[in-house]
Amino acid sequence: MEKKTLFDKVWDAHVVKSVPDGPDVFFIDKHFIHEVTSPVAFLNLEKRGNKVLFPERTVATPDHNVPTIDQEKTIKDQLSRMQVEKLRENCSKHGIELHDLGTDHHGIVHVIGPELGITQPGMTIVCGDSHTSTHGAFGAIAFGIGTSEVEMVFASQCIMQSKPKRMRITVDGELNEGVTSKDIILYIISKISASGGTGYFLEYAGSAIQSLSMEARMTICNMSIEMGARGGLIAPDETTFEYLKGKEHAPKGEDWDKAVAYWKTLKTDEGAEFDLEYKYDAADIEPMITYGTNPGMGIKIKDNIPSTDGMEGSNKKTYIKSLDYMGFAPGEPIKGKKIDYVFVGSCTNGRIEDIRAVAEFVKGKKKAENITAWIVPGSREVEKLAIKEGLVDILEEAGFKLRQPGCSACLAMNDDKIPAGKYAVSTSNRNFEGRQGPGARTLLASPLTVAAVAITGEVTDPREV
Amino acid sequence: MAYDKFNILNSTVVPLPTENVDTDQIIPARFLKATERKGFGESLFMDWRYDSEGNPKSDFVLNDPTYSGKILVAGKNFGSGSSREHAAWAIYDYGFRCVVSSFFADIFKNNALNVGILPVTVSPEFLEEIFTEVEKDPSTKVEVNIEKQTITLLSTGSFESFDINTYKKGNMQNGFDDIDYLLNMKDEIVAFEAAKKI
C-alpha cells in the first residue's frame, strides 16, 4: 500500500477534482468568517446573484476590530461599527451561525473554533485570516485565504488550490524549565527563517511536540504562517480526543466512537516521504525573544543581537533598516532593554493556559512602574474561567487589568495601539513595523517571558526572576 | 469578467529593493475597515509613503517622479504576513498589473492572481540586473509576455522564463476568475458534499 503522510491523507480526501496542469478543486468542511475580510465577499456574491451554498458550514464572530472595553455599548468608531453591523446583517440574511459580541462564545475566531469543538481532526478549515493555521493542532488542514476565496467558499464550498509540498519538523527530547511552546516555535522560525516554509505545509512531530497540551500545540501551529508555510498540523492523539470530548459541536454517543476510530487513522505512515525535514533537540531550546521586524529575527534572551558580519547587499540594508526601526544596534545584548508595554493575548497566546501561566508567575509580585499591561482574553469562555479560577484577582493585585475579548493590540485595528516609538513585549505573532500601532516596536515572546518583563520593566529571562 | 485581461505588458518599472515587504506595510491594518472595495490605491504603502502629518516622504519611491509604470519590482519574499486581499487590491488599484520579485509569499501570490495581478518570479541575479539597469536609467522598460511566459529587460535584451500553470494563465489572458470555474461544477460539488461523512 502507498505510504502517505497525514497531510496527504486529509488533502486527498477533499479533492473534488484535479484540474490538469492547474490547481485542485478543494472542498472545505468548515469556514470561519469575521467582520474585516467578509463584507466585500458578501457584496460580490450578491452582485453575481449567488447564494451561500452550505450556510451550516460557515461560522462567524466579530473579533479583529472590536473594542476591548465597554463592548456592551455601541461601538464608537464608525467604520468598526459598520463592519460589525454588516456582519450581523449578512449572517442573518444568509442563515450563518454568529457568535456576537457579549454572547457566551464570542471571541477570536481561532480561539472559539476549538473551544466549541467545531475544529476536528481530518477536517479542512479556512478563514480570511492567515492564522487559521492554528486549527492544524487538531490534525486538520487549516489555512488562511483571501477575500476572493471567501467568496468562492460561500458560492461553492470549494477553493482552487495547488497542493503544497510536505515538510516535517521534528522536535525530540525533554523541554528545559521555563521553556514554553512559544519558545519552541520562535526557535524553529529563527532557524528556518520568515520565508523558509514558503510552498510547504508543515507537520510537527516528535516527543517534545507530543508532550504538549492542545493549547500549547495551537500556539505552535498558529505561527506556521510566520515561516511562509500555508499551515502546519500535528497528528491527533489521546490529548486531542480528551480535549474534544463533550464539546458543544463534537460528535456524541455512537458518532463519537466512529469519529475517534477514524481520527486514529490520521497519522503519517511509517516510511512516508517528506519533501523536506528538519530535526531539533528540545534541550537546545531556551526562552526566546525577537529583536527585529519579522518573526524570524529571534534569539535566546541570553544572546546578543546578531552583528552585521558576513551580510551584504540588500540583505544587509534590510537588516539595518529593521534594527533602526527597533532602535537597537547590531551586536548588543537584548537583555535589560527597557520596555513600556506588555500585551498578553491574541490567537497565539490568549487561551486560559496562558492566562494561568501569567497569573501564577506574577502572584504576590507587583508590576514595574514603567509598564502598561494589557491582558486580553481570547474569548468569553477564557474570561469566564479566569474569573472563576480567581486569576483575575491575582492579576489585579499585581497591577494588571483584564480587558474584554478580541484581537486587540495584536493588530491594533481598534483603540488598543502601542504609541509610536514605544517598546512592547507581546505574546502575539507578528512584530512587523507598525503592526501594533504606527511606529510601535514589538518584541515577541512567551507568556512567561512577558510576565517576567512586566515585573522587572525590562527584557528578562523568566528563569531569573 | 473580474478584472482586465492582459497578454503583453510593456512598461517602465517602479523599483523597491527592500526584502520581506510584508502585507502590513503594503496596507496597514487600520485601512481594512471598509465594507466595500474602494480607494485602496491611495493607502498603498501608507506609512512608507507619508509621515505622521500626512506629508509625502520624498525618499520613498512612489513619491519619486523619476519612477512610474505598471510593474513593481521588489526584493525577495514579497507579500509575507497576513491573508488580507486588500494588499493585492491596493497594488492593483494603484495601477500595477505585475509584481516582479525573486520570491513571493504564498497567500499573496494566490490573492494577486485572483485579483488580476501577475506575480513574476525571477532569479536573484535577474532581479539585481533589473535594479541596476533601472537605477542607471529610470526609463528602462521591461516586457512581460504571458503567452510566451517570458520577462525581458528591453535595454539589455536579457530575459528569463517564468512559471505559471496553464489554468491560471488562461484566466489571466481571458480575465476569468476561479468563481466562474467553480460555479460551473456546482452539481459535482453538491454530490461530493452529500457523500461526505463529516
Ligand code: SF4
Ligand atoms: S489575534 Fe491577531 S493574529 Fe489572531 S486572528 Fe486576531 S489579528 Fe489575526
